[in-house]
Amino acid sequence: MVACSFAVEAIAVTRSSLRRPPVALTLHLAALVVVTTGCMALTGRPLFSAGVALVLIGVLAVVGNAKHASLREPLVFSDLSLFSQVFSHPRLYLPFLGAGKLTIVLAGIAAAAGAFIAERPAAMGQRCAEAVVALICLPVCIALSRRLPVTLDPFSDQRRFGFFAAFVAYLINGLSSAQRRAFSCAVAAGPFAAGHPQRHSGAHPDVIVIQSESYFDARRLGDCVSGAPYAHFDRAKRESFEQGELTVPAWGANTMRSEFAMLTGVRSAQLGYARFYPYLFVRRACASLAGYFSRGEYRTVAVHPYHASFFGRRRAFAHMHFDRFLDIEHFGSASRVGPYVADLAVADKLIALLQASDDNPVFAFAITMENHGPLHLETVSRGESTSRHTLGDDARWRDLTAYLRHIENADAMIGRLTGYLRERSRPAVLCFYGDHVPAMSAVFDALETEPTRSDYFIWRNFGSDTGARRDVGVETLGSTIQRAMIDADVGADSRNALQQMPA
Numbered sequence: 001m002v003a004c005s006f007a008v009e010a011i012a013v014t015r016s017s018l019r020r021p022p023v024a025l026t027l028h029l030a031a032l033v034v035v036t037t038g039c040m041a042l043t044g045r046p047l048f049s050a051g052v053a054l055v056l057i058g059v060l061a062v063v064g065n066a067k068h069a070s071l072r073e074p075l076v077f078s079d080l081s082l083f084s085q086v087f088s089h090p091r092l093y094l095p096f097l098g099a100g101k102l103t104i105v106l107a108g109i110a111a112a113a114g115a116f117i118a119e120r121p122a123a124m125g126q127r128c129a130e131a132v133v134a135l136i137c138l139p140v141c142i143a144l145s146r147r148l149p150v151t152l153d154p155f156s157d158q159r160r161f162g163f164f165a166a167f168v169a170y171l172i173n174g175l176s177s178a179q180r181r182a183f184s185c186a187v188a189a190g191p192f193a194a195g196h197p198q199r200h201s202g203a204h205p206d207v208i209v210i211q212s213e214s215y216f217d218a219r220r221l222g223d224c225v226s227g228a229p230y231a232h233f234d235r236a237k238r239e240s241f242e243q244g245e246l247t248v249p250a251w252g253a254n255t256m257r258s259e260f261a262m263l264t265g266v267r268s269a270q271l272g273y274a275r276f277y278p279y280l281f282v283r284r285a286c287a288s289l290a291g292y293f294s295r296g297e298y299r300t301v302a303v304h305p306y307h308a309s310f311f312g313r314r315r316a317f318a319h320m321h322f323d324r325f326l327d328i329e330h331f332g333s334a335s336r337v338g339p340y341v342a343d344l345a346v347a348d349k350l351i352a353l354l355q356a357s358d359d360n361p362v363f364a365f366a367i368t369m370e371n372h373g374p375l376h377l378e379t380v381s382r383g384e385s386t387s388r389h390t391l392g393d394d395a396r397w398r399d400l401t402a403y404l405r406h407i408e409n410a411d412a413m414i415g416r417l418t419g420y421l422r423e424r425s426r427p428a429v430l431c432f433y434g435d436h437v438p439a440m441s442a443v444f445d446a447l448e449t450e451p452t453r454s455d456y457f458i459w460r461n462f463g464s465d466t467g468a469r470r471d472v473g474v475e476t477l478g479s480t481i482q483r484a485m486i487d488a489d490v491g492a493d494s495r496n497a498l499q500q501m502p503a
Helices: 002-009 022-043 046-071 077-088 094-118 124-147 154-161 163-174 177-188 228-239 255-264 268-276 289-295 310-319 343-355 395-423 441-446 474-484 492-499
Strands: 206-212 242-247 299-303 324-326 362-367 428-434 454-460
Touching: 002 022, 002 046, 002 163, 022 046, 022 124, 022 154, 022 163, 046 094, 046 163, 077 163, 077 268, 124 163, 154 163, 163 268, 177 268, 206 255, 206 343, 206 395, 206 474, 228 395, 228 428, 228 454, 242 474, 255 268, 255 289, 255 310, 255 362, 255 474, 289 299, 289 362, 289 474, 299 343, 310 324, 343 362, 343 395, 395 428, 395 441, 428 474, 454 474
Parallel strands: 206 362, 206 428, 299 324, 299 362
Antiparallel strands: 242 454, 428 454
16 A cells, blocks of 8 residues: 555656655655545545545646646645636636546546445444544644645655655645744735825826736747737837836746735745645735725726636635726626637726726726637637748647737737827826746747746836836836826826827
8 A cells, every 4th residue: 555655656747766854754654544544434445545545646646747747837735725616617727637637537536436336334443443543643744744844846845755745744834824824924014014105296096907818028939929919018118117027926827826926015935835826815804905005095996807706816805905806797798709708808898997987096907818728729720820920830839829819919908008098188007917928838848948937017198208127026016006106197298298109
């Protein structure tokens, strides 16, 4: 049984030798005993229980391999909280698992189910004895997890301590009360825990923040990528208060990491285990950029054309001081591109919010969905790549063609919003940024590159900005927006000059 557990664990891409620290080996064995005896106490079936423990390790390893192949990160404890979303939103998860890995997972589950049916349950006395063993080993697991010197780099920790031991340590430590307290302290010490917008001689500007799904400047991949999909983006950068490349705590997915960093101004490294899924830890009032604006009598609105329950946003945003959350239910008749609401529909929703605003200014935080993917499920017509890149129609580049098609729509969204704001009399600040680079591992490998940073700009419909460049972390954007809001009461001459700038 023990030997089989190490053999199954070797499936993981983060496979480790058996020459591990004694605390890691002991944690592996103690956790194996807890799972096996706990299952035996519940079912009374020893062979089934042993199979469940082995299948559990195997399933976690296979799913972790699929995650690493797509997102450059192995499985971590917080991924378990997303398990239910595999069934409610299968398109976002199952395509990355692949038919082969999915078959292995289902075969393991089927074998365990067969063992349950075939095996007769043991006597109650034996089941009680197994329960006692599980209860004895559980605190041992907790103590060993706290002693394991993890670095919170999942790949290196799993390579050093073993996939199963590291996963268990992350799970126990990550859900501890000490971690919850550390998370609360980190957010409470963030830049938006106090204060509110200061009114100068003019009106408070409206503030619109757009987190664009998987957005980055793909021209960094090489001259093969056309500049046409970035026309409005380039103009906005030239006119911006500040722009540049953006360091984000996510790659290919895990949008909520960049999102939380932007809204709280707290670096991912300050969050401890919560860095992997911050919204899991938002269970009470949480300081945020929305709270900062709310204290300044702003109307605070979150806009996301997808389900509010996804990533637990409905609960989290209520604690983060958003007055309203306009989710998929508010986009019933909106145009779509593929399975998702179009970026231009999000722009129209934001414009409608601004038009309906009364004397109170608006802080709107929009999260787009159109470019979410999986890109390899999209169809690409022959010749469609011509206006977007010079790599041709080979199957290797279809994801890039589909991606740039969505970038064009994001660019149209930028054009529509900046065009509307140029004509608007009320001052406004627009922040636009990408949450992470897209999950296009095959494309990046073929081009022998590995982009990690997205892009951003902060644009105003007042002043005479010239696109100062600063490459920053996503957690600094809120503070930059605060700086951009100063002197919003500019004269008409400056506004007119901006309106007359050539495209």
